[in-house]
Amino acid sequence: MSRHAGAARFAFNWGLSRVKAAVEQRAAEASYGVPEAERTPVPWTMPTLRREWNRAKGDVAPWWSECSKEAYSAGLDRLARGLKAFSDSRTGRRKGRRVGFPRFKKRGRARDGFRYTTGAYGPAGDRHVTLPRVGRVKVHEPMTALTARLADGRARLLGATVSRTAGCWYVSFTVEVERPVPAGPSRRQRRGDAVGVDLGVKHLAVLSTGEMVDNPKHLAASLRKLRRVSRAYARSKRGSAGRRQRAARLAKIHARVANQRRDGLHKLTTRLATSHDVIVIEDLNVAGMVRNRRLARAVSDTGMAEVRRQLTYKTTWYGSRLVVADRWYPSSRTCSACGWRNPSLTLSDRTFVCKDCGLSMDRDLNASYNLRALTGAGVAGYPDVPVTSNARGADRKTHLGGQVAVKREPGTATAGQTGTLAPRGTTAEQVSANAH
Numbered sequence: 071m072s073r074h075a076g077a078a079r080f081a082f083n084w085g086l087s088r089v090k091a092a093v094e095q096r097a098a099e100a101s102y103g104v105p106e107a108e109r110t111p112v113p114w115t116m117p118t119l120r121r122e123w124n125r126a127k128g129d130v131a132p133w134w135s136e137c138s139k140e141a142y143s144a145g146l147d148r149l150a151r152g153l154k155a156f157s158d159s160r161t162g163r164r165k166g167r168r169v170g171f172p173r174f175k176k177r178g179r180a181r182d183g184f185r186y187t188t189g190a191y192g193p194a195g196d197r198h199v200t201l202p203r204v205g206r207v208k209v210h211e212p213m214t215a216l217t218a219r220l221a222d223g224r225a226r227l228l229g230a231t232v233s234r235t236a237g238c239w240y241v242s243f244t245v246e247v248e249r250p251v252p253a254g255p256s257r258r259q260r261r262g263d264a265v266g267v268d269l270g271v272k273h274l275a276v277l278s279t280g281e282m283v284d285n286p287k288h289l290a291a292s293l294r295k296l297r298r299v300s301r302a303y304a305r306s307k308r309g310s311a312g313r314r315q316r317a318a319r320l321a322k323i324h325a326r327v328a329n330q331r332r333d334g335l336h337k338l339t340t341r342l343a344t345s346h347d348v349i350v351i352e353d354l355n356v357a358g359m360v361r362n363r364r365l366a367r368a369v370s371d372t373g374m375a376e377v378r379r380q381l382t383y384k385t386t387w388y389g390s391r392l393v394v395a396d397r398w399y400p401s402s403r404t405c406s407a408c409g410w411r412n413p414s415l416t417l418s419d420r421t422f423v424c425k426d427c428g429l430s431m432d433r434d435l436n437a438s439y440n441l442r443a444l445t446g447a448g449v450a451g452y453p454d455v456p457v458t459s460n461a462r463g464a465d466r467k468t469h470l471g472g473q474v475a476v477k478r479e480p481g482t483a484t485a486g487q488t489g490t491l492a493p494r495g496t497t498a499e500q501v502s503a504n505a506h
């Protein structure tokens with residue numbers, strides 16, 4: 071698997087050097103007055119990159135047949151996407167942060183990975199996966215749910231991504247799953263009514279029902295360990311063997327924290343989506359917040375992006391509805407009883423005290439009340455709260471075969487598409503398994 075990841079990296083770097091050389095060549099030709107149409111073309115897209123690679127691989131990589139050709143394709147595909155993101159960003163076709171020109175991938179620095187889209191890849195029983203040219207690999211977690219669905223035709227494989235995180239190899243399958251989508255909320259969901267959800271640091275979430283959902287049991291211990299190891303890492307000498315060791319340990323703990331948190335979030339979002347008919351959460355400036363330097367905040371912020379992403383597809387699956395409060399709606403600063411707003415509330419104020427009506431309550435609970443109130447006629451003192459929602463009705467969007475990815479790198483999570491699937495639509499989801 072290492073070798074395949076290396077092959078993908080090699081193809082990426084080779085392609086990038088070709089692109090750079092062609093760009094320079096064109097610039098030189100332009101300075102000699104060669105007309106535009108006669109200048110050297112730049113292999114900017116996947117088909118041109120692939121054509122050039124197939125022509126050159128015998129010379130530049132005589133060992134190419136040792137790895138699956140999918141590995142080289144994955145590297146070139148990543149390059150083509152990077153180039154497209156760069157040019158789209160420059161011409162304004164892509165929103166968000168500016169995307170830089172692709173850079174060479176260094177061994178050990180870049181994330182290792184490659185992808186299969188064709189060939190005989192897939193689960194081999196519940197405990198193994200078959201990866202072309204790699205072989206049969208044992209996996210850590212049983213894939214019973216996936217193999218059962220593949221066996222009776224309820225799911226179809228679209229691709230497999232193999233990647234390495236903190237020394238562990240992961241394979242995630244993109245599958246298309248057929249699942250019936252309910253037309254509306256069930257009786258249980260209607261009984262559960264609307265719920266406001268305030269996501270926090272101390273608790274995983276505070277619900278407007280008064281419930282404080284605790285963080286996963288072992289998360290606090292992992293976070294303490296994370297803090298200790300990251301301090302030790304920061305103190306260690308650059309370039310030393312000890313630093314490399316600590317970096318590996320740090321990455322492992324980071325991965326464990328992320329897993330524990332994701333697990334807790336999945337349990338929470340499934341429960342919310344199945345037992346309430348409307349769920350209200352805050353919108354967050356995700357791109358801005360994940361760059362926050364404070365550890366606890368950073369962890370919870372990525373959690374919020376994840377909650378929104380999960381709720382977006384789970385509400386569709388279970389027939390409930392997700393309402394996302396406007397980014398500027400001050401759910402924490404507003405009194406849930408009278409609408410008075412506290413302009414000087416800080417993050418350390420754990421209790422909300424209203425100077426107008428005298429209300430005094432837990433800060434997060436107050437926020438969750440305000441969020442829940444958004445489903446009604448508005449909130450006292452803030453009647454015209456703009457909300458975006460995936461309401462069935464006026465703004466219904468139908469996504470057939472929309473993809474839902476379960477595993478993503480932190481920082482790249484985008485707020486999910488809002489929309490309602492037509493009954494019996496298909497969604498694609500990723501199933502991850504940890505390979506030994």
Ligand SMILES: [Zn+2]
Nearest residue numbers: 405408424427
């Ligand atoms: Zn008040």
